[in-house]
Amino acid sequence: MSTAPEWFKSSYSGSEGGNCLEVAYVRPESAAPSTTVHVRDSKNPDGPVFTVTPAAWTSFTAYAAGN
Template sequence: MSTTELTWFKSSYSSGSGDDCVEVAACPSTVHVRDSKNPTGPQLALDPAAWTEFLSRLA
């Protein structure tokens, strides 16, 4: 599946004003992360365990 076919969602950690938004798209084996202001720019692709570890360190 290409990243253009993914369903992207704004992260709940993003600000509500529309600035500084992070979007995520989850697949069974990968969690994709991108900057909503630059959707064709660089993206992270993490396995679900790494994504869970990342989120646990935000709290």
């Protein structure tokens, strides 16, 4: 059983609102590493959620950062 996601915005997000993504890592109740990464639109927290593996998220963020 997993705990509820704890959503957070990127440290690059400004405080004036706008277009932001929120990310949540879902960890099993044990101390095991995260098993899924969830992404959602901060303006629509009840809307759709994009879910990927931690490896896919790491690849995406490295690509987005230009590494």
